[in-house]
Amino acid sequence: MDPSQLLKGVLDLAVLAVLRDADGYGYDVLRRLRAAGLEDVADASVYGTLRRLFAGGALTSYVQPSEEGPHRKYYGLNQTGLDLLAESTKTWNHFSDTMSGLLRKEAA
Amino acid sequence: MNSTVTGAVATYLAQIRAELNDLPPGELEDVLDDVSGHLTEVAAEFDGEPTAAALQERLGTPREYADELRSAAGYPPRTHSMDHASAQASAGQALRWGVIAGTVGPFFLVVGIFSWSRDASAFFGLIGLAVLFGAAYLGVRALRGNDPRTVLDTPRGVAAANSIRELIQQLPPHLRQELVAIGQPVWWVARGVVGGGGFFALFGAGAVTVVGALAGAAVSIWIGRRTQQDRRWLWYLVPLNVVAAVAVPAGLAASFILGSNGPFLFSNGDDSRGRSSGYNYQNGLTLDGEQITNIYPFDEQGRQVKVLLYTQSGAALRLDLQDCATLYPGTESHSGVSNFFPLPEVQHDPNGTTDAENCKDSTKAPFTPRLAPTTTPTPTPSTPSPKPSSGVTLTVSPTR
Structure with missing residues (x-):
């Protein structure tokens, strides 16, 4: 099974999750996803996801000057984002449990 | 942010922009801000600047990148509608008007600045200004409210942008950054000072010129900052920059050569208004390039x-005095110039001990003229008069 196909459905959740602890700019979010083990995530899709979550009102955005060069646009969760994260987490856990149970039954 | 990416990264970014140019302008700028940041970070992963091939290896083609971004962001699929075609057409038109404003207008303006007479200056200057602002206005109107960067999506715009980028890439990276960081504000001030100062210098007074130069610098900085926010100003600014690019070095060179005569091309005396020949301009009377300091009239008998000398317009033909009264200014008022020839000159003491007490003036010619044989000059109409190729040139400053 192609992990990148699976990733498409849960990228929103993954992005919300890495922004829960600290705000981040695009490349930073990308790095955190990779560090968490999602190595197949495509660069452009992360940026697209950030834009969509921002347009949907789940994220705030602000610009901060960077010491190394150009300014960086940071994204962070607002209340809508936190709610969305909680709800999506519930959905994911339910789905994951269901799938795991199904697979266990099949294996048994 | 977009302005800091260079080379293959800039090209890659421009191609993504072209792929996404059907998005609303605000969203397009926002997402490209992110993408430009991404590309900067990715470029930093390489040693030195990445090549186009290396970027594609890492990120996929610009189209793949744009498509992935589009689907993840939930943007509508790419539309190649009539809208897009007409936007391209209007962008092409805007580019054409911009090129006219940027070449023809400055050409006439520069011809006007360096014209031989005031009338010619005014004539060509007006034509230049009319073409410059007319074409620039039509260019902005041709955009029809579209983002000015759509010009870069037309085939010619892409070619022009690429060739400019290649030129810029010839510069070492640190010099490039310094040019933007230091060179830009210096340029804004310089073009304002020369533009504003030069304009008011046409009307004479030095104080007005200084105020004009300061005002010009302020306006120039304001316009510069304004243009960074609204790129439509480029249609006016680029042509004016072309004019300034010619006038600023010329103005600096002229002020360098003229030295104390003033910082601007046109400020070295009333008679030089609107003339660029300030380089070899001298007050006084010259014969074949030699300065004339005195005139010794003789009658026919030697x-x-x-005599009192006057020009054809009745102005007194005055020269600087070199007499005792000028050398040792006493109590009597003394204008320092005279048109009563020969002028008295200080008679130098052979011992070299001339001072205020024993200074003597002389009007005696230091030579005896070789008089031509006393043939009465009967002008014959058939023979042409001697060629006026060499002769007296007079430039008198009446204020002195």
């Missing part, structure tokens, strides 16, 4: 006479 006797020295005293």
Whole structure:
């Protein structure tokens, strides 16, 4: 099974999750996803996801000057984002449990 | 942010922009801000600047990148509608008007600045200004409210942008950054000072010129900052920059050569208004390039006479005095110039001990003229008069 196909459905959740602890700019979010083990995530899709979550009102955005060069646009969760994260987490856990149970039954 | 990416990264970014140019302008700028940041970070992963091939290896083609971004962001699929075609057409038109404003207008303006007479200056200057602002206005109107960067999506715009980028890439990276960081504000001030100062210098007074130069610098900085926010100003600014690019070095060179005569091309005296020949401009009377300091009139019999000289317009033909009263200014008022020839000159003491007490003036010619044989000059109409190729040139400053 192609992990990148699976990733498409849960990228929103993954992005919300890495922004829960600290705000981040695009490349930073990308790095955190990779560090968490999602190595197949495509660069452009992360940026697209950030834009969509921002347009949907789940994220705030602000610009901060960077010491190394150009300014960086940071994204962070607002209340809508936190709610969305909680709800999506519930959905994911339910789905994951269901799938795991199904697979266990099949294996048994 | 977009302005800091260079080379293959800039090209890659421009291609993504072209792929996404059907998005609303605000969203397009926002997402490209992110993408430009991404590309900067990715470029930093390489040693030195990445090549186009290396970027594609890492990120996929610009189209793949744009498509992935589009689907993840939930943007509508790419539309190649009539809208897009007409936007391209209007962008092409805007580019054409911009090129006219940027070449034809400055050409006439520069011809006007360096014209031989005031009338010609005014004539060509007006034509230049009319073409410059007319074409720039039509260019902005041709955009029809579209983002000015759509010009870069037209085939010619892409070619022009790429060739400019290649030129810029010839510069070492640190010099490039310094040019933007230091060179830009210096340029804004310089073009404002020369533009504003030069304009008011046409009307004479030095104080007005200084105020004009300061005002010009302020306006120039304001316009510069304004243009960074609204790129439509480029249609006016680029042509004016072309004019300034010619006038600023010329103005600096002229002020360098003229030295104390003033910082601007046109400020070295009333008679030089609107003229660019300030380089070899001199006050006074010259014969074949040699400065004339005195005139010794003789009558037909070879006797020295005293005369008052006037020009054809009745102005007194005055020269600087080199007499005792000028050398040792006493109590009597003394204008320092005279049109009563020969002028008295200080008679130098052979011992070299001339001072205010024993200074003597002389009007005696230091030579005896070789008089031509006393043939009465009967002008014959058939023979042409001697060629006026060499002769007296007079440039008198009446204020002195």
